[in-house]
Amino acid sequence: MTPIFKELKRDGSSFARTGELDLNGIRVETPVFMPVGTRGSIKSLSSEDILELKLPLILANTYHLYLRPGTEVLDSFGGLKKFMSYPNALLTDSGGFQVFSLQGLFKFQEDGVRFQSHIDGSYHTFTPEKVIDIQRSIGSDIMMVLDDCAPYGSDRKRLELGLKRTHSWAKKSIDYWSQNPGNQSLFGIAQGGVDPELRIQSLETINSLPFSGVAIGGLSVGESREEFVEILKVLGPHLDASRARYLMGVGTVPDILDGVRNGIDMFDCVLPTRNARNAQVFTSRGKVNLKNESHKFSDSPIDPDCNCKVCKNYSLGYIRHLHKVKELLAFQLSTFHNLHFMQNFMSKLRSEINHGSFTEFYDFWKKLYTR
Amino acid sequence: MTPIFKELKRDGSSFARTGELDLNGIRVETPVFMPVGTRGSIKSLSSEDILELKLPLILANTYHLYLRPGTEVLDSFGGLKKFMSYPNALLTDSGGFQVFSLQGLFKFQEDGVRFQSHIDGSYHTFTPEKVIDIQRSIGSDIMMVLDDCAPYGSDRKRLELGLKRTHSWAKKSIDYWSQNPGNQSLFGIAQGGVDPELRIQSLETINSLPFSGVAIGGLSVGESREEFVEILKVLGPHLDASRARYLMGVGTVPDILDGVRNGIDMFDCVLPTRNARNAQVFTSRGKVNLKNESHKFSDSPIDPDCNCKVCKNYSLGYIRHLHKVKELLAFQLSTFHNLHFMQNFMSKLRSEINHGSFTEFYDFWKKLYTR
Numbered sequence: 206m207t208p209i210f211k212e213l214k215r216d217g218s219s220f221a222r223t224g225e226l227d228l229n230g231i232r233v234e235t236p237v238f239m240p241v242g243t244r245g246s247i248k249s250l251s252s253e254d255i256l257e258l259k260l261p262l263i264l265a266n267t268y269h270l271y272l273r274p275g276t277e278v279l280d281s282f283g284g285l286k287k288f289m290s291y292p293n294a295l296l297t298d299s300g301g302f303q304v305f306s307l308q309g310l311f312k313f314q315e316d317g318v319r320f321q322s323h324i325d326g327s328y329h330t331f332t333p334e335k336v337i338d339i340q341r342s343i344g345s346d347i348m349m350v351l352d353d354c355a356p357y358g359s360d361r362k363r364l365e366l367g368l369k370r371t372h373s374w375a376k377k378s379i380d381y382w383s384q385n386p387g388n389q390s391l392f393g394i395a396q397g398g399v400d401p402e403l404r405i406q407s408l409e410t411i412n413s414l415p416f417s418g419v420a421i422g423g424l425s426v427g428e429s430r431e432e433f434v435e436i437l438k439v440l441g442p443h444l445d446a447s448r449a450r451y452l453m454g455v456g457t458v459p460d461i462l463d464g465v466r467n468g469i470d471m472f473d474c475v476l477p478t479r480n481a482r483n484a485q486v487f488t489s490r491g492k493v494n495l496k497n498e499s500h501k502f503s504d505s506p507i508d509p510d511c512n513c514k515v516c517k518n519y520s521l522g523y524i525r526h527l528h529k530v531k532e533l534l535a536f537q538l539s540t541f542h543n544l545h546f547m548q549n550f551m552s553k554l555r556s557e558i559n560h561g562s563f564t565e566f567y568d569f570w571k572k573l574y575t576r
Numbered sequence: 577m578t579p580i581f582k583e584l585k586r587d588g589s590s591f592a593r594t595g596e597l598d599l600n601g602i603r604v605e606t607p608v609f610m611p612v613g614t615r616g617s618i619k620s621l622s623s624e625d626i627l628e629l630k631l632p633l634i635l636a637n638t639y640h641l642y643l644r645p646g647t648e649v650l651d652s653f654g655g656l657k658k659f660m661s662y663p664n665a666l667l668t669d670s671g672g673f674q675v676f677s678l679q680g681l682f683k684f685q686e687d688g689v690r691f692q693s694h695i696d697g698s699y700h701t702f703t704p705e706k707v708i709d710i711q712r713s714i715g716s717d718i719m720m721v722l723d724d725c726a727p728y729g730s731d732r733k734r735l736e737l738g739l740k741r742t743h744s745w746a747k748k749s750i751d752y753w754s755q756n757p758g759n760q761s762l763f764g765i766a767q768g769g770v771d772p773e774l775r776i777q778s779l780e781t782i783n784s785l786p787f788s789g790v791a792i793g794g795l796s797v798g799e800s801r802e803e804f805v806e807i808l809k810v811l812g813p814h815l816d817a818s819r820a821r822y823l824m825g826v827g828t829v830p831d832i833l834d835g836v837r838n839g840i841d842m843f844d845c846v847l848p849t850r851n852a853r854n855a856q857v858f859t860s861r862g863k864v865n866l867k868n869e870s871h872k873f874s875d876s877p878i879d880p881d882c883n884c885k886v887c888k889n890y891s892l893g894y895i896r897h898l899h900k901v902k903e904l905l906a907f908q909l910s911t912f913h914n915l916h917f918m919q920n921f922m923s924k925l926r927s928e929i930n931h932g933s934f935t936e937f938y939d940f941w942k943k944l945y946t947r
Binding site: 244245246248249250251252253269273274278281282288289290501502504514518519520522523526527529530532533534536537538 | 615616617619620621622623624640644645649652653659660661872873875885889890891893894897898900901903904905907908909
């Protein structure tokens with residue numbers, strides 16, 4: 206295991222911390238939010254936009270890229286980053302989560318999962334080794350292991366079976382990866398649903414393996430906010446300080462705040478980009494629905510305190526119009542603004558941790574973004 | 577009438593010419609192609625893209641803008657250009673053509689046309705005066721008169737009725753406009769279907785009125801290519817040299833070439849932008865279908881001879897992938913490239929006229945873009 210993470214500063218009254226990842230020479234300050242570029246594009250943004258937003262680390266989805274354009278194309282281009290003209294760091298999931306969302310179209314096997322493509326119904330199999338090979342074709346800086354994310358509401362028996370698979374696959378993954386580690390790091394994933402005992406057991410198992418980072422999977426999948434926060438609190442004291450800790454699929458402002466408070470360094474979520482396409486934007490004054498009649502005549506920017514190119518050049522009234530008539534430009538402008546907001550929010554969050562004022566920051570933003 | 581057009585150079589062997597429009601201080605070299613921004617946005621492009629493409633003159637549609645955002649909003653923002661953060665010149669149609677496309681939802685009246693909105697079925701009336709007032713709210717540099725564009729295939733009686741309305745409305749328009757000309761120019765529109773005699777009659781009538789420019793309407797509406805070219809040839813000798821001549825709704829490469837050859841200065845068309853969204857792009861080697869399997873592994877740009885930002889940064893293989901998976905970025909990249917192509921094509925066309933080599937240019941591009 207090559208160490209890629211360095212802790213910089215700890216908050217005095219919580220598990221919050223700042224740090225930095227070194228991903229093949231690309232420096233990523235943590236806590237970091239990773240926007241999602243499922244199929245090799247952050248929906249509606251160009252690679253120039255991504256550079257202008259100074260995104261150091263984005264996520265792409267192995268399941269989607271495996272099906273289209275496929276590993277043959279990715280290999281031919283020398284990986285996804287070259288394919289999409291993106292020069293910074295990349296993390297890929299294992300594809301497992303997407304497969305387990307294909308209701309009725311997948312089946313567990315001893316050594317992996319067999320599934321049908323949602324595009325053409327063709328049959329495929331993912332194993333711990335296979336998803337590493339696919340991620341090698343993608344060429345991500347951080348690869349994730351195949352795991353079994355049991356659905357929310359699973360009984361203890363199903364959760365235990367999930368852990369058994371998850372831990373067995375984790376060992377197979379680290380063995381396979383170790384034979385030829387190259388310059389791609391591998392993260393393990395802990396599961397356990399909302400069962401505190403199983404959660405700790407799974408985290409300790411994953412901690413015991415030489416992964417470069419440890420992820421918490423299977424949260425934000427249907428549990429209540431109380432259950433979500435409870436599990437984070439249970440896990441906080443057991444997280445390994447020497448490694449990056451990643452909370453998968455989490456990305457609302459309150460959820461990030463509770464993640465950071467309990468020691469999480471990395472987040473990803475489609476919400477800032479999906480909400481933007483649905484006309485919901487984030488501002489220093491809370492969430493704004495761009496379609497509201499009240500914005501019809503507004504010549505103010507989306508957020509008067511924002512200095513992104515969208516807030517500099519366009520009015521709320523115009524962007525509202527674009528959403529009302531479903532112009533494609535509406536999606537670009539709103540997405541760019543929301544990702545600029547997330548970048549700025551995470552930057553302020555890091556600064557507050559470094560200056561010992563995380564608690565005040567937590568209280569202010571939690572209140573503003575909780576309805 | 578304020579003269580806004582100046583002829584610069586005539587081709588020796590055709591009616592082709594170069595010239596320039598002065599639109600409130602914005603200089604537009606002709607022949608010019610105007611991209612279409614129907615609802616206050618060139619579909620998928622930002623105002624930054626429009627500036628980068630150096631588009632001096634674009635078109636917006638009065639019918640769509642009248643319905644949404646409506647004149648109240650446009651008045652409040654001081655016109656469309658401020659609303660959409662676009663600083664260059666703007667031409668608007670009268671809205672009539674869109675109304676006459678609302679099959680079964682419009683009815684002629686003595687002084688205009690009554691119609692139902694395609695959005696909510698509400699009733700509205702356009703008169704020659706009303707559409708000028710709407711275009712004043714939009715604040716375009718060039719306004720178009722309301723005319724009656726008879727459908728292709730209309731009999732002589734219907735065409736004659738169309739001319740009667742068109743000419744009567746043209747007179748009402750110039751009278752109404754003259755009371756308060758401001759800084760918005762007004763263009764007349766000649767009709768007459770594919771009947772040479774009526775075409776000349778209509779053009780002479782419009783020529784006799786003090787419009788700043790004269791448009792040919794009602795072509796490219798279903799007639800054969802032979803009929804289209806025949807009418808252009810008939811009209812060429814009757815066009816007024818002192819004024820700008822605009823061929824409405826025309827914009828394929830061969831149609832522009834035949835328009836220019838017969839004396840046209842201005843063109844507009846949705847094809848370069850619509851085709852881009854359907855994965856068809858224009859190149860120095862002809863049209864390219866981006867979805868073709870043959871581009872799957874191509875790391876070449878869309879057009880090796882193009883220096884636009886899309887061709888500099890992205891491969892055919894990647895843009896093909898974006899179209900195949902229907903990513904929004906596919907539309908932006910393809911649209912930007914096609915409008916860059918059109919800008920470049922028109923620039924070369926002007927240069928060839930100025931250098932006396934229009935005929936060779938005509939032959940080369942006509943052949944390349946005619947299948």
